[in-house]
Amino acid sequence: MIRIGLCGLGYWGKNLLRALSANAGIALVALADAKPEVREGLAARDRDLRIYEDATDLIGDPEVDAVVLATPVACHFAQARVALERGKHVMVEKPLCASSAEADELVARAELHGLTLMADHTFLFHPAVIKLGELVRSGALGQISYFDSQRVNLGLFQPDVNVLWDLAPHDLSILDHLFACEPVHIEASGHCHVNPGFPDIAYLTFHYPGPMVAHLNLSWMSPVKVRRIAVGGSARMAVWDDLNRDEPLKIHDSGITIHPRQDREIILPNYRIGSVTSPRLGGDEPLALAVEHFRQVIAGEAAPRSDGRLGRRIVRTLERAQTALDESLERARSAMACAAPRTVAA
Amino acid sequence: MIRIGLCGLGYWGKNLLRALSANAGIALVALADAKPEVREGLAARDRDLRIYEDATDLIGDPEVDAVVLATPVACHFAQARVALERGKHVMVEKPLCASSAEADELVARAELHGLTLMADHTFLFHPAVIKLGELVRSGALGQISYFDSQRVNLGLFQPDVNVLWDLAPHDLSILDHLFACEPVHIEASGHCHVNPGFPDIAYLTFHYPGPMVAHLNLSWMSPVKVRRIAVGGSARMAVWDDLNRDEPLKIHDSGITIHPRQDREIILPNYRIGSVTSPRLGGDEPLALAVEHFRQVIAGEAAPRSDGRLGRRIVRTLERAQTALDESLERARSAMACAAPRTVAA
Amino acid sequence: MIRIGLCGLGYWGKNLLRALSANAGIALVALADAKPEVREGLAARDRDLRIYEDATDLIGDPEVDAVVLATPVACHFAQARVALERGKHVMVEKPLCASSAEADELVARAELHGLTLMADHTFLFHPAVIKLGELVRSGALGQISYFDSQRVNLGLFQPDVNVLWDLAPHDLSILDHLFACEPVHIEASGHCHVNPGFPDIAYLTFHYPGPMVAHLNLSWMSPVKVRRIAVGGSARMAVWDDLNRDEPLKIHDSGITIHPRQDREIILPNYRIGSVTSPRLGGDEPLALAVEHFRQVIAGEAAPRSDGRLGRRIVRTLERAQTALDESLERARSAMACAAPRTVAA
Amino acid sequence: MIRIGLCGLGYWGKNLLRALSANAGIALVALADAKPEVREGLAARDRDLRIYEDATDLIGDPEVDAVVLATPVACHFAQARVALERGKHVMVEKPLCASSAEADELVARAELHGLTLMADHTFLFHPAVIKLGELVRSGALGQISYFDSQRVNLGLFQPDVNVLWDLAPHDLSILDHLFACEPVHIEASGHCHVNPGFPDIAYLTFHYPGPMVAHLNLSWMSPVKVRRIAVGGSARMAVWDDLNRDEPLKIHDSGITIHPRQDREIILPNYRIGSVTSPRLGGDEPLALAVEHFRQVIAGEAAPRSDGRLGRRIVRTLERAQTALDESLERARSAMACAAPRTVAA
Structure with missing residues (x-):
């Protein structure tokens, strides 16, 4: 005990x-x-x-x-x-x-x-994340091309964390579980509606060594809550809607195959559209x-x-994302300060 | 005739x-x-x-x-x-x-x-866009804080337009109709999965003179088609799901009110959650x-x-977005080239 | 206390x-x-x-x-x-x-x-039932033409209540709250899959003095749970899906108007299809x-x-429905015993 | 030609x-x-x-x-x-x-x-019906216990067919295709809202030689269109929602197993709840x-x-259903004529 x-x-x-x-x-x-x-x-x-x-x-x-x-x-x-x-x-x-x-x-x-x-x-113990991890690691999804998360709701504004530090840890822990690597490069943008210098909307793009790109759309400004993660691969695509009670995880037996470049201007990928399966997930509470x-x-x-190393990887990525976000907000601020607004009359 | x-x-x-x-x-x-x-x-x-x-x-x-x-x-x-x-x-x-x-x-x-x-x-003649325009201009949504568009599907790869020039014109024409102004500053990121130098996924953030931020999530790589635009305001929020046959447009009588800063560390907005209405839209074909x-x-x-001026405003924004996207892709390329990938072992 | x-x-x-x-x-x-x-x-x-x-x-x-x-x-x-x-x-x-x-x-x-x-x-204290009662009594739905309930799930088979006594009390209490009258005539049918003489599926039709008909589709045999009540009137129609977390109650501003008979073979009703509204319901637990x-x-x-009188009205209707159901099951049994099955060869 | x-x-x-x-x-x-x-x-x-x-x-x-x-x-x-x-x-x-x-x-x-x-x-050529037929005949659903159809919409009132003759042929052709037999016994009820003696709502219960019961809920009085057929078996359950564009047919890997009666008051069935699969259906137009x-x-x-024999089987069942419906409507009419309405005061 x-x-x-x-x-x-x-x-x-x-x-x-x-x-x-x-x-x-x-x-x-x-x-x-x-x-x-x-x-x-x-x-x-x-x-x-x-x-x-x-x-x-x-x-x-x-x-x-x-x-x-x-x-x-x-x-x-x-x-x-x-x-x-x-x-x-x-x-x-x-x-x-x-x-x-x-x-x-x-x-x-x-x-x-x-x-x-x-x-x-806690999401590392969520049955949908565990299932997604199995799908990624078993190769069932094929080669992953993108991870797309929309995580928006009305935010509980707190003094010591902005929307990035509040919501991104969920996606970062899921990305760490699925792909076991940190992003090589981070692009960010966002907006501060309520408190200056304190973003309540953040958009993040993570570049990884392989062909995968990850995007996070995080917001405290949406009356309609959305919790949707899509993971697209060459063989299958998984969509997890955490607010769908009956069928939260759907595996689309659909994919995009990119063939080696032939003698033509652009590569046309091959598409395959198949059935959709919603596996039954365990009912234990993640917490x-x-x-x-x-x-x-x-x-x-x-x-x-x-463990602490996983926690550290996530804090490290948050820190880098914050830097990218600060730079983007500064670029926007400068542009706003300099530019005369273009209007319809132009 | x-x-x-x-x-x-x-x-x-x-x-x-x-x-x-x-x-x-x-x-x-x-x-x-x-x-x-x-x-x-x-x-x-x-x-x-x-x-x-x-x-x-x-x-x-x-x-x-x-x-x-x-x-x-x-x-x-x-x-x-x-x-x-x-x-x-x-x-x-x-x-x-x-x-x-x-x-x-x-x-x-x-x-x-x-x-x-x-x-x-064509979307300028779509009943949902016309209705959204009425909601924005009549003040029914209050002060607009964000426009969020997800426009993803399996792309028809063409030699002369990438995903930005293929899909963004829809959102840009809708933004022009709703808000009658061009963005002051554009942030972009994306990825080229199929053809090098030819993005098939693009994420765009537009900053405007007022408090509104717009985000576009555009992709040719998603087997599941999504056509969802959310417009959030202080008084109401509208969500248009173009693939929902029965209730494509929903107006959430929910909003966020930001009060002037009092004597406290951060501003806490007021939330209001109310009913949802799906107006009946006309059935005429936009084309x-x-x-x-x-x-x-x-x-x-x-x-x-x-008219041509509207078409020009959209081409102008596409051009600026392409520049921002090129710069972002170049930053990512450099980072990939230089950096040794960080892995779980770190 | x-x-x-x-x-x-x-x-x-x-x-x-x-x-x-x-x-x-x-x-x-x-x-x-x-x-x-x-x-x-x-x-x-x-x-x-x-x-x-x-x-x-x-x-x-x-x-x-x-x-x-x-x-x-x-x-x-x-x-x-x-x-x-x-x-x-x-x-x-x-x-x-x-x-x-x-x-x-x-x-x-x-x-x-x-x-x-x-x-x-308990349903008498459910916010959706209270809202439905307001809609019926205020005339917002117009003249009610039908009440249609589908209440199916996997049943908890118990020795002393069949599917009728288990599930119908919910609908009967709701009907009593909405319309304050008992049915004049009851038609019933059903089936006993698991225990002979002990229905696990029951279909009930209630006739009332006015133009309203009520139908209950009750089942213990459905792996997919359904809790859907539709109330149709001349002015509007309400649909309550108790398993829809976000928008359980929808009011369709659509109706059927029946004009007095003119000089033609049959009466053609007038239809009106309008918007859909989902009112925000209170969050208190009914129990x-x-x-x-x-x-x-x-x-x-x-x-x-x-009170006890309401409880008695519901028991009285259950008793009458049981009699109608017994008669229907007996008719079916007789027909099964007598008739040689007709097959495709006929 | x-x-x-x-x-x-x-x-x-x-x-x-x-x-x-x-x-x-x-x-x-x-x-x-x-x-x-x-x-x-x-x-x-x-x-x-x-x-x-x-x-x-x-x-x-x-x-x-x-x-x-x-x-x-x-x-x-x-x-x-x-x-x-x-x-x-x-x-x-x-x-x-x-x-x-x-x-x-x-x-x-x-x-x-x-x-x-x-x-x-035409429904005999619908990909969902063909798939359902394969599921039934291959034994994938196990022993069928019920067929439940809800087919409601705003009706096109015509002089020579009531709601039974208008809508039931669809379900009867599907039942014929799936089970290749005619009902042994038919129970019916309904209502005439618009034209006396001319039902615009009909509820039908079909009893078959085996353990299956079929129920049809047909209405011309519903502003909200529903086209939903559920087929429940001991091994799996299929639900076809013809208005669901993306996933019209869902196969629930869930079922009810009824064990032979042991030494106890009532039989308790075994339940199994599993994943849900939505097969991709062909896109050819049934007509x-x-x-x-x-x-x-x-x-x-x-x-x-x-062929004509199939058409005849369906007309034969319609005729029998009409008789059952007429008898039920007559019982209701008599009860209405005789009985003093019971009211809340009772």
């Missing part, structure tokens, strides 16, 4: 509380939250819980073997570092931390001390599987699937 | 043939196509038709008052210029021509001679309306809705 | 346990279930709960003001009668009881003693609203919306 | 005109229609056509080898009989004729003279295939798939 302390009872912290409580191999022994009313509610619920105002105090509690951090991203690094120093295993809500330098240090410390450092990229995976890795029962 | 000659009987030319034949105010008197078997089929169909191998001969035919050009884009400029020189009204399949310099000359000649020059941007509009403009019965 | 005891912790009983526990005006003080493991689980959960093996003992507990019965239908009558005799208010899972004679007695006793007798027809309504009625704060 | 004459240029006749004209092995030599404006339009279109006012005159024309009848149902018998007497092959729009006695005579005459008599049940089939049967190139 692993004794776990949970820091942060906000939106995702509440889900973690539920998942940790439901795991038979985990004893949730301590909770920390800065808000007094949250602490009072927790105390009333279970008298045996050790309740803290300050996450650092919880981390220092000797009754705690491992900590789960669902605190603001800006706090992840300091809290995780203290926890690793005290010999505690750590699971951190995505993203792992706020910079690749921070990630380097956390990974190094965890490896030095032989502790489990897990980034909570419950993620929490159980954290327990198993600590207990030495499983090899880590979402 | 206006006597019209049609040049080019390819994919779109056949549709124009049908639409021109069905219009009671138009006499389709002449046809030109380079392929002998096409000319033979036409001759068998109607003995009174004047049939030409060479478009220029048709254009010179004194029995022809106006010409419709459904020829390759590379031919548009020369053929349209000759037609205008001969005093013929011209309707040109989109895009109007291959460069803004060409467009400048065509517009100047048409205006000099008082002739009708119409770019066949039939476009052809009738050409006739009316020639006859002085209507002011032009899709 | 009303002290409530809950009898029966099966599928629906567990939902009632959750809803009763969450209601701040209700003290759930006692539970009864025949299964020892269920009782043990409950005892471990809360030491203050009074736990019984036998529902009758719970009903007799003087600490209990009101009982909620989620026991098998065959037990409803005896348990509810005892509860009313002991002066307890009663809420009974649908259907109220197994015959109209039983229902008569329960209604009479409740009225004699001035006690609340409520049948748990929570039903439980709160039970509390309010007991406390004298609300007039009953689902 | 078979010389064909077409009688009747109404809604379906126009489709037949198009299909007959497009068939390279058929010479459409003669047309008949009672309306002068229709005849004038046809004459203008093709000067070589032999055009008649009276279908009987066309049938007697020695230049005609075979006739296609798209005339009102009431005329089918007399016209087809004359045609067969004159030695002409006949294709008749569904239903074949108005009674089984008429059908008997037509079948006898066609067989006596060795002529082709084909009922135009074009039907017309070509007529040609092939006449030419001795194919065995008939929709």
Whole structure:
């Protein structure tokens, strides 16, 4: 029985509380939250819980073997570092931390001390992602030509993460799971509607060594929620609509074959359009599987699937994407400042 | 009765043939196509038709008052210029021509001679676009924050247009109709899967003077066809799915209101989620309306809705987008050449 | 604070346990279930709960003001009668009881003693049903011509209710809410696939005094779940698809107008096809609203919306439908016994 | 080259005109229609056509080898009989004729003279029906337990066919193709909203020798068109939604297995829920295939798939269904006349 302390009872912290409580191999022994009313509610619920105002105090509690951090991203690094120093295993809500330098240090410390450092990229435990991974790796889709994600909704604006750091980690963890490589080059653009300098819409294009291009359309400005990922290959195409209850994943037995260039002006690809299959996916909740995976890795029962290095790869890509996005926004700003607007009269 | 000659009987030319034949105010008197078997089929169909191998001969035919050009884009400029020189009204399949310099000359000649020059941007006559225009201009959507178009399918690869010049004119004509202004700044990225240097996927971001950003996701590589345009505003959001037979246009009575900055770290917008309405749209075929509009403009019965200037604005934006896309592809190429691929091992 | 005891912790009983526990005006003080493991689980959960093996003992507990019965239908009558005799208010899972004679007695006793007798027809508290009721009663749909329900899924076969008694109460409660009248005539047919004499598919046609006909297609044999109710009127048509998460209720501004008979062979109706609207529905859980309504009625704060008389009307219609179904099945059996099957060879 | 004459240029006749004209092995030599404006339009279109006012005159024309009848149902018998007497092959729009006695005579005459008599049940040539037939006959669906059809729309009220005779022939031809047997027993109910004694809604239940039950929900009163057929078996379930453009046919790898009765009160079936597959269907137009089939049967190139005997089986079932429907409507009428309406006050 692993004794776990949970820091942060906000939106995702509440889900973690539920998942940790439901795991038979985990004893949730301590909770920390800065808000007094949250602490009072927790105390009333279970008298045996050790309740803290300050996450650092919880981390220092000797009754705690491992900590789960669902605190603001800006706090992840300091809290995780203290926890690793005290010999505690750590699971951190995505993203792992706020910079690749921070990630380097956390990974190094965890490896030095032989502790489990897990980034909570819950989608790695989603049955549709696992199925997509099987399709990609088995060659069922053929050679992948593109990954296209639309992830838009009304955003929960937070002070310390913009739309890129809020939504892209999901796609980056899925891309890492499917293709096991980082982009060679990143192009980005976006817009700041609500807070200047703080993008609420971001469009990202990732170039990889092979023929694959990935595109992410991320937005906090859409009243209609969309969660759609398409993965196109030479043999088949998969479309995952996470909001489709009945048939979330569809595999189109359709593809594009590109023949070697013959003696003609342009290459005409061959198309094939076939049937559509929607496999039945497992019904386990991804977060419950993620929490159980954290327990198993600590207990030495499983090899880590979402370790600190994966968390670091994602933070590294976020950092690069942020740079590309900043440059693009700056280009746009300059153009807006200089140019007289062209109008219909032109 | 206006006597019209049609040049080019390819994919779109056949549709124009049908639409021109069905219009009671138009006499389709002449046809030109380079392929002998096409000319033979036409001759068998109607003995009174004047049939030409060479478009220029048709254009010179004194029995022809106006010409419709459904020829390759590379031919548009020369053929349209000759037609205008001969005093013929011209309707040109989109895009109007291959460069803004060409467009400048065509517009100047048409205006000099008082002739009708119409770019066949058929979507301007689509009931959903007309309805969207009413929603934008009446203020029903509030202040527009974004336009998002996904236009993907298996492409008909052609030697003289890439995916940008093939698909973007649709969105550009719709943007022009809705917002009556050209982008101040364009960001682009994309990929060439099939033919080097010839993009088959393009992602475009347009910045405008106001708070609106527009994004186009264009692809010839998707076995699943998508035709979805979302227009989000502070008061309502409209989503047009052109493949939804029953309810193609949905107006979500949902919006985001951004309040002036108070004394806090970030602005939190107000959200409102309401009902969804799908208005009944007219059933007239857009191409039939476009052809009738050409006739009316020639006859002085209507002011032009899709004139040479509109066609020029779209060619100008295509040209700028192509430049941005070329630069982005070059950046990606350089990065690929230099960088050692980062892999999972990192 | 009303002290409530809950009898029966099966599928629906567990939902009632959750809803009763969450209601701040209700003290759930006692539970009864025949299964020892269920009782043990409950005892471990809360030491203050009074736990019984036998529902009758719970009903007799003087600490209990009101009982909620989620026991098998065959037990409803005896348990509810005892509860009313002991002066307890009663809420009974649908259907109220197994015959109209039983229902008569329960209604009479409740009225004699001035006690609340409520049948748990949860759909009466569903936002879509409430909206449909407003549409019907306000005249927005015009004169109603038909009600069509398809309610099919894989059935939970139980010994004491067939598909009619399991699924029809939902539609009957909705019909009662919308139209406030019982059918004048019932036609039925069906089939027994799994257990002889025990229908697992039933088709019902209800004739009413006015021009409305209602049809119910009920099945336990369909792997694909369908929950679709259409209500057609002269002015508008409403379609409620309970499995459509985003737009469960659609109001089609389309209708059929029947003009008085002119001097021609048959009457040709006028059709009108217009827009479609999907109103935003409230998000409260119907069962929570039903439980709160039970509390309010007991406390004298609300007039009953689902009282014993409503429960009786539904049992009465079920009884009549069962008779019609039995007759139809007997006709089919006779025909099968007598007739030599006609085959393709004929 | 078979010389064909077409009688009747109404809604379906126009489709037949198009299909007959497009068939390279058929010479459409003669047309008949009672309306002068229709005849004038046809004459203008093709000067070589032999055009008649009276279908009987066309049938007697020695230049005609075979006739296609798209005339009102009431005329089918007399016209087809004359045609067969004159030695002409006949294709008749569904239903074949108005009674089984008429059908008997037509079948006898066609067989006596060795002529082709084909009922135009176009759905027999629909790729989804052909696929369903393969699924049923190959055993892929397992033992069939039910067939459920919903076929509702706004009706084209005609003087000589009610909703049963208009819509049921489609389902009856599909049932005949899938199961090759006639129902042993028929239950029916319905309603007459527009014209007394002339049903515009009909509900039919067919009992067959085996465990299958079929249900048809037919309506002319629904503004929302539905064309949905579900076929459920022990191994799989197929759902055909004819209005779903992308995935009209879905095969659910889900089923119900009924085990032999053990020593318990009721049998509990086993359920299995699996993936969903949407096979790619051929794109040929069913009517074009039907017309070509007529040609092939006449030419001795194919065995008939929709002959007079099939047409007769369907008319026979329609006749029996009409009787059951009449009886049901009479029961409802009597009940309405006698009973005082029960109201909420009861």
